[in-house]
Amino acid sequence: MxxxxxxxxxxxxxxxxxxxxxxxxxxxxxxxxxxxxxxxxxxxxxxxxxxxxxxxxxxxxxxxxxxxxxxxxxxxxxxxxxxxxxxxxxxxxxxxRHRRPAAQKAHPQLRRLLDDLTASPGVVIGRRMDILAWNPLAAALLTDFAKVPEDKRNCARILFTDPSMRTLYADWRAVARGCVSHLRMTAAKYPDDPRLTGLVGELSMQDSDFGQWWGSRRAPSRSLGMKRFHHPLVGELVLDWNTFTCGSDPDQELVVWTAEPGTSSYDGLRDLASRAAGQAD
Incomplete structure (x- = not known):
């Protein structure tokens, strides 16, 4: 005692x-x-x-x-x-007493998949919506993840704290509410995760919408759908997205955005890929 x-x-x-x-x-x-x-x-x-x-x-x-x-x-x-x-x-x-769990790293197979995705943006998301890996086109579509400190490289944190996200997503509120719903599901699975608890507390303090949505009941987030972007370089993009769960680590998901061939969004994504490749060269 x-x-x-x-x-x-x-x-x-x-x-x-x-x-x-x-x-x-x-x-x-x-x-x-x-x-x-x-x-x-x-x-x-x-x-x-x-x-x-x-x-x-x-x-x-x-x-x-x-x-x-x-x-x-x-x-x-x-x-x-x-x-x-x-x-x-x-x-x-x-x-x-327990040590902090080791930092989650992107699975090698998912990294290889990302390397092969040259025409579609893709990111690997971890258990707390941490961004574990990304390809150049994802950075060109969303944000330059390399410039975000590793301990802040989180989908929810970027979505709620980076002002550019509110103009990039045509329906930012719907995207943000889906993000909160995803975090709630993760919190139910890992109720004693201190980093997740800290993230929720931080975002609740910084954004009133997050705090309100966290306390409300919301249907589970989806694993596929459509998102509309207002991109500053290539204009409007309507992209389908889907998630693929890693078989050897279910806490990792590969998220990929694609455009229907023959559409202006398809052409815009190819234009963005060309710009990203040019910057890399």
Whole structure:
């Protein structure tokens, strides 16, 4: 059983770490007007998907958190492995301590498929909608993923935080709601994933639509359909899209966009592919 002294130390440790972080460090806008440096309690609580009252009692040393809450807080507060171990020791959760799972990498077969897709945009999506790999035409259609920091290279984060996405997609709201629905399905499958919890908390803080849609009931997302783009270089594109699940890793999907031959979208996609190849050369 954890002693009151350990819980008090745990609370002090959380409070001290919270004071060391700036809003920008955790992906939140810095609106100023803070009386003390660091994050507010309600910001940490929202990022960790727990109530402000629960987090307040944690800092006051009044409750013992579960291992899943500790893992989430370790991610939200950007703790090093050493700091994370110390957090678990203070909560007397040594037996429940787990290292962060290894970063997901695109399956080699999916990468080979991407290399062969020269006329169709394609991306490999991971378990949290992380972008694991892409081909040049996908970068030309959507955004230059190479310029996005790897830890921020996520479909949902880009869709909600990159202003250009709202003009690129003709029906951005429908696309965004489908994205939220997909994340909800993933959260139901992996309820203790701290990175996923942190992503949901971050986007809830940054975008009111995301927070509203996350709390509403929505039909499951589809694995195929049609999307309309307003591309700044080649104009309007109407593309069909489909997903292909990796047999050896069901948490990876290859998403491919195609255009019907003989249409203006088909010609536009070929034009875009030519431009992408020219830039590569």
């Amino acid at each position: 954890t002693s009151d002294a350990h819980l008090n130390e745990l609370g002090s440790f959380l409070k001290a770490r919270r004071a060391e972080l700036s809003p920008r460090t955790v992906g939140l806008p810095d609106t100023g007007g803070r009386r003390v440096p660091g994050l507010r309690r309600e910001e940490v609580a929202l990022l960790a998907a727990i109530s402000t009252d629960y987090y307040t009692r944690l800092e006051q040393g009044r409750i013992q958190p579960s291992a899943s809450v500790l893992s989430t807080l370790a991610h939200v507060l950007h703790l090093s492995d050493h700091q994370r171990d110390h957090l678990f020791e203070l909560a007397d959760r040594q037996g429940a």
